[in-house]
Amino acid sequence: MTTRRLFLKSSGLAMFGVGAAPLWLARAADAPGARKKVLVAVFQRGAVDGLNVVVPFGEKNYSVLRPTIAIPAPKSGVESAVDLDGFFGLHPSLAPLKPMFDANKLAIVHAVGSPDPTRSHFDAQDYMESGTPGRKATTDGWLNRALPALGDARKSPVRAVSLGPSLSRAVRGHNDAVAINNLNEFKVHEADGAATFESMYASTLDTILNGTGRETFDAVKLMQSIQAQPYTPANGAKYPGGRLGQSLMQIARLIKADVGLEVAFTDVGGWDTHVNEMGQLANLLGNFGQALAAFYQDLGDRIEDVAVVTMSEFGRTAKENGNRGTDHGHANVMFAFGGAIRGGKVYGEWPGLAPEQLYENRDLALTTDFRDVLSELVVKHLGNSQLAGVFPGYAQPKFRGLISS
Amino acid sequence: MRKLLAVSALVLCLGARSPKLSKDDQVIHALNRLTFGPRPGDVEAVRKMGVKKWIDLQLHPERIAENPELAQRLAPLESLRLSQADTERNYPNPQMIRAIAAGRQAMPEDPVTRAAVERVVRRFKVKKDTVDNGPLEPQVSLDQLLSHEQIRTLRTGTVEQKRAVITAIPKDQMDDVAIALPPGLRLQLLPAVEPTLRRKLMLLTAPQQLVAFDLSEGKLYRAILSNRQLEEQLVDFWYNHFNVFLDKGADRYLVPTYEREAIRPHVLGKFRDLLEATAKSPAMLFFLDNWQSVGAMAQQRGNAKRPARGLNENYARELMELHTLGVDGGYTQKDVTEVARCFTGWTIRQPREGGDFFYNDRVHDKGEKIVLGVTIPAGGGRDDAEKVLDILARHPATARFISKKLAQRFVADDPPQKLIDKMAKIFRDKNGDIREVMKTMLTSDEFFSQAAYRAKVKTPFEMIVSAVRATGAQVDFAFPLANQIAQLGEPLYRKLEPTGYSDANSEWVNSAALLARMNFALALAQNKVPGSRLDASLFNGAPADIARQVLFTDAKPETLAAIEKQTQGSTNAPVVGLMLGSPDFQRR
Numbered sequence: 006m007t008t009r010r011l012f013l014k015s016s017g018l019a020m021f022g023v024g025a026a027p028l029w030l031a032r033a034a035d036a037p038g039a040r041k042k043v044l045v046a047v048f049q050r051g052a053v054d055g056l057n058v059v060v061p062f063g064e065k066n067y068s069v070l071r072p073t074i075a076i077p078a079p080k081s082g083v084e085s086a087v088d089l090d091g092f093f094g095l096h097p098s099l100a101p102l103k104p105m106f107d108a109n110k111l112a113i114v115h116a117v118g119s120p121d122p123t124r125s126h127f128d129a130q131d132y133m134e135s136g137t138p139g140r141k142a143t144t145d146g147w148l149n150r151a152l153p154a155l156g157d158a159r160k161s162p163v164r165a166v167s168l169g170p171s172l173s174r175a176v177r178g179h180n181d182a183v184a185i186n187n188l189n190e191f192k193v194h195e196a197d198g199a200a201t202f203e204s205m206y207a208s209t210l211d212t213i214l215n216g217t218g219r220e221t222f223d224a225v226k227l228m229q230s231i232q233a234q235p236y237t238p239a240n241g242a243k244y245p246g247g248r249l250g251q252s253l254m255q256i257a258r259l260i261k262a263d264v265g266l267e268v269a270f271t272d273v274g275g276w277d278t279h280v281n282e283m284g285q286l287a288n289l290l291g292n293f294g295q296a297l298a299a300f301y302q303d304l305g306d307r308i309e310d311v312a313v314v315t316m317s318e319f320g321r322t323a324k325e326n327g328n329r330g331t332d333h334g335h336a337n338v339m340f341a342f343g344g345a346i347r348g349g350k351v352y353g354e355w356p357g358l359a360p361e362q363l364y365e366n367r368d369l370a371l372t373t374d375f376r377d378v379l380s381e382l383v384v385k386h387l388g389n390s391q392l393a394g395v396f397p398g399y400a401q402p403k404f405r406g407l408i409s410s
Numbered sequence: 411m412r413k414l415l416a417v418s419a420l421v422l423c424l425g426a427r428s429p430k431l432s433k434d435d436q437v438i439h440a441l442n443r444l445t446f447g448p449r450p451g452d453v454e455a456v457r458k459m460g461v462k463k464w465i466d467l468q469l470h471p472e473r474i475a476e477n478p479e480l481a482q483r484l485a486p487l488e489s490l491r492l493s494q495a496d497t498e499r500n501y502p503n504p505q506m507i508r509a510i511a512a513g514r515q516a517m518p519e520d521p522v523t524r525a526a527v528e529r530v531v532r533r534f535k536v537k538k539d540t541v542d543n544g545p546l547e548p549q550v551s552l553d554q555l556l557s558h559e560q561i562r563t564l565r566t567g568t569v570e571q572k573r574a575v576i577t578a579i580p581k582d583q584m585d586d587v588a589i590a591l592p593p594g595l596r597l598q599l600l601p602a603v604e605p606t607l608r609r610k611l612m613l614l615t616a617p618q619q620l621v622a623f624d625l626s627e628g629k630l631y632r633a634i635l636s637n638r639q640l641e642e643q644l645v646d647f648w649y650n651h652f653n654v655f656l657d658k659g660a661d662r663y664l665v666p667t668y669e670r671e672a673i674r675p676h677v678l679g680k681f682r683d684l685l686e687a688t689a690k691s692p693a694m695l696f697f698l699d700n701w702q703s704v705g706a707m708a709q710q711r712g713n714a715k716r717p718a719r720g721l722n723e724n725y726a727r728e729l730m731e732l733h734t735l736g737v738d739g740g741y742t743q744k745d746v747t748e749v750a751r752c753f754t755g756w757t758i759r760q761p762r763e764g765g766d767f768f769y770n771d772r773v774h775d776k777g778e779k780i781v782l783g784v785t786i787p788a789g790g791g792r793d794d795a796e797k798v799l800d801i802l803a804r805h806p807a808t809a810r811f812i813s814k815k816l817a818q819r820f821v822a823d824d825p826p827q828k829l830i831d832k833m834a835k836i837f838r839d840k841n842g843d844i845r846e847v848m849k850t851m852l853t854s855d856e857f858f859s860q861a862a863y864r865a866k867v868k869t870p871f872e873m874i875v876s877a878v879r880a881t882g883a884q885v886d887f888a889f890p891l892a893n894q895i896a897q898l899g900e901p902l903y904r905k906l907e908p909t910g911y912s913d914a915n916s917e918w919v920n921s922a923a924l925l926a927r928m929n930f931a932l933a934l935a936q937n938k939v940p941g942s943r944l945d946a947s948l949f950n951g952a953p954a955d956i957a958r959q960v961l962f963t964d965a966k967p968e969t970l971a972a973i974e975k976q977t978q979g980s981t982n983a984p985v986v987g988l989m990l991g992s993p994d995f996q997r998r
Contacts, residue, residue: 050907123737124727124743125727125731125737126907126909127731127732127737127907127909128737167920169922170897170898170899170922170923170926171899171917171918171920171922171923172920172921172922177916183920183921183922184920184921184922184923185921185922186897186899186922186926187922190925191921191922191925192925193925193928193929193932194929194932194933195932195982195983196982197976197982197983198928198932198982198983198987198988198991200976201972201973201975201976201983201988202928202972202988202991202992204971204972204975204976205968205969205972205973205988205992205993206924206993208968208971208972209966209968209969209993210966210968211993211997213867213915213916213919214867214919214924214993214996215993217919217920217921217924218924218993220921221921221924221925224921225925274906274907275906279699279722279724280699280702280722326720326721326722326723327703327704327720327721327722328699328702328703328720328722332722332723332724333727365743
């Protein structure tokens with residue numbers, strides 16, 4: 006792994022000469038231990054069926070509620086759950102995550118989510134990304150607000166990144182945030198045009214386009230150095246095909262390039278399994294598990310600086326519906342790995358699946374607020390203790406002990 | 411007294427009303443909002459007719475003579491005209507072809523499908539009892555048909571050179587060549603061949619994709635060429651409102667009929683009719699799973715032979731949340747379940763064979779239901795759901811929700827409440843007459859206000875189409891434009907969520923999208939977008955003049971200053987390209 010100075014000298018950035026390099030970069034190169042902590046959020050859009058992702062096989066009501074779509078308990082055949090702790094098991098397609106769990110790097114939280122009763126995908130995703138369930142007026146996202154305050158001179162233009170063709174809600178806010186679809190394509194192809202466009206967008210009085218324009222071109226300059234070096238995942242990591250794999254690989258690349266990335270957001274859709282859930286979920290989880298495992302492997306030692314957290318807008322009904330699927334529910338499951346995460350455990354209070362234990366007689370009940378999990382990561386991993394600003398209206402979260410302080 | 415007058419005059423000026431637009435600005439504004447962007451000559455034509463008269467004309471598309479070039483462009487896109495069943499039969503999926511060629515499956519019985527499959531299969535070597543899924547080997551290989559020189563040109567030559575090679579191939583050999591080409595090369599050649607051959611090549615490579623190709627091409631040609639621009643804007647709006655994701659299973663074959671028969675005929679008609687057409691369309695019934703929803707008495711536990719069946723609430727929820735009342739419209743979870751019960755039995759005949767709507771009384775839940783406080787008595791049938799549609803179409807929340815969405819699309823992201831209220835009232839008074847609501851909106855002071863002028867950022871579709879229209883670029887292969895639109899973040903017909911694409915400014919203004927717009931603008935100007943041809947000689951004047959050509963108004967001083975600063979005579983960044991990628995051009 007190259008030190009920052011070596012990187013500067015050998016990369017395309019060398020063309021700037023240190024005198025002309027952006028101020029923050031020069032400072033960052035000199036400051037030892039200035040490696041940034043990175044928080045990566047992966048959003049499963051469509052309400053993933055948490056009860057089949059982390060299977061409560063020890064709960065007798067589980068298979069009663071799901072006569073055709075329950076995942077079999079461990080050791081009952083090829084498609085059975087991977088035992089985690091004698092009560093919970095992983096969906097078999099998530100087997101790639103088991104080593105992480107066994108190495109105490111992967112923590113799981115069950116019966117977690119948003120307290121808001123909405124079962125609208127759209128609203129619930131909005132609430133989870135804005136970090137203010139129930140409030141529609143919030144215009145920015147929790148991940149943007151989570152960034153620790155820094156003096157102007159030290160801020161990289163790519164502190165906050167959203168992978169994909171649009172800037173996700175979670176990353177929008179007063180801190181600069183950049184949407185990156187494809188790292189290699191992140192530039193104006195014609196050098197002549199680039200300079201003129203940059204000047205145009207920097208000087209336009211159109212505030213929305215001006216702001217985004219500036220962020221864009223600052224980020225473009227940064228990307229030039231990364232684009233110059235082709236990327237090979239380390240440690241034999243193989244990302245699966247598909248968008249999630251690609252996004253995580255690009256995040257890994259950005260992390261290793263030491264360009265000041267602090268928060269990253271990406272999403273993966275297709276989880277809305279109302280009909281014929283088994284096959285669909287198995288496929289999606291296969292890709293999901295492989296992508297996360299590859300990311301973990303690719304980062305190698307760097308994983309100490311990086312925490313990954315997954316979430317979904319709500320869970321699904323405890324009882325299967327009439328189409329071998331499930332409908333919109335309430336509490337769900339979250340994964341967290343990396344950094345100083347104390348893995349190897351399923352956190353949270355299990356509320357049970359007996360009829361009187363279900364939320365509104367149909368869903369897994371909530372015993373942990375998603376903001377408890379995220380707050381702990383923001384404070385202990387990112388080092389930002391100004392929580393009132395990150396989760397307005399939720400300044401007293403209950404930490405579950407996911408991370409060593 | 412004078413003081414009082416002065417004060418009241420001041421109060422009036424500070425009132426909520428935004429200043430009205432000048433006559434010239436009204437013309438440009440109307441064109442920007444009702445069309446996919448002005449073409450050269452449009453401003454003069456509208457000014458001559460008068461804005462109000464022009465708007466009224468656009469509200470009555472049947473009175474507008476259509477552009478003959480459009481019919482020409484749409485003619486080869488035959489999958490758009492087929493029924494659902496015929497679409498499936500004419501474009502057999504590749505797995506079927508492969509299985510038949512490998513001897514694992516018998517030829518289909520249906521004569522049309524059989525013929526389509528035979529055309530392809532006959533030319534491949536039939537491997538009996540093969541399990542592998544690799545590419546099929548042609549009977550005659552490419553180097554038996556073409557020289558090395560020719561093959562090399564096809565791979566790496568210019569579009570003109572490729573075209574020359576293709577035209578030189580004897581007609582009776584063309585089919586063999588088409589089959590012998592490797593799939594990747596076939597796709598590369600698409601911009602270089604004329605439409606009939608293009609379809610042949612696509613049919614061989616990706617027959618399932620042909621419907622998607624036709625849909626995207628059709629949508630683009632209409633947006634670019636149609637004289638009935640407002641109608642096309644509304645087809646886009648209503649499709650998006652009643653969104654169906656093209657790539658969900660059978661929807662691949664159901665969407666052309668959906669757009670053609672459920673959406674298009676009703677865009678300026680009665681909302682209730684539009685609502686029912688979508689509710690009954692196989693595309694929607696499949697997309698939101700209602701076709702599988704059955705009432706309690708018909709529910710069954712699944713077993714090895716038959717799938718489990720039960721109530722499915724997906725459509726019922728989205729019907730209220732997204733199509734009519736809106737998420738704050740005042741319905742409860744109970745209402746969702748009750749509506750779902752009403753819709754049991756609304757299903758499709760054999761979706762995988764492209765079936766039509768049919769109502770299956772055997773699986774209908776005949777119990778009493780209460781929807782939004784209205785009792786639907788027990789013993790009903792198909793009309794239970796129709797009563798629900800009546801309730802929803804007439805509900806005041808629907809009038810507000812639809813009016814707001816229309817205002818957001820045509821006026822501003824945050825439209826004045828006064829306008830929404832005005833439109834909602836007309837919606838209710840005129841029984842959901844969309845034309846009347848549109849008319850109220852498009853003749854309002856709020857529409858023609860300074861606050862609305864250039865307030866909207868163009869969506870990717872709007873940006874690309876308006877660039878083609880403004881420059882008068884000729885498009886004879888629209889599909890590469892569809893790819894560009896996807897790059898900018900809005901793949902056509904492929905919004906996964908039933909919410910459809912947002913047209914809020916914040917959705918589209920981000921780094922990745924902005925860069926993609928700039929890159930597209932330069933590519934179009936340099937004639938690097940396959941299938942589109944811009945006449946660069948039209949844009950040789952001074953930057954300020956070129957600006958007026960594509961913006962139809964003056965560019966902002968900052969934009970001109972940036973262009974004038976750049977190195978003179980750069981052909982890599984032609985001024986017209988810089989103008990299309992400028993902040994000015996991103997707004998409408």
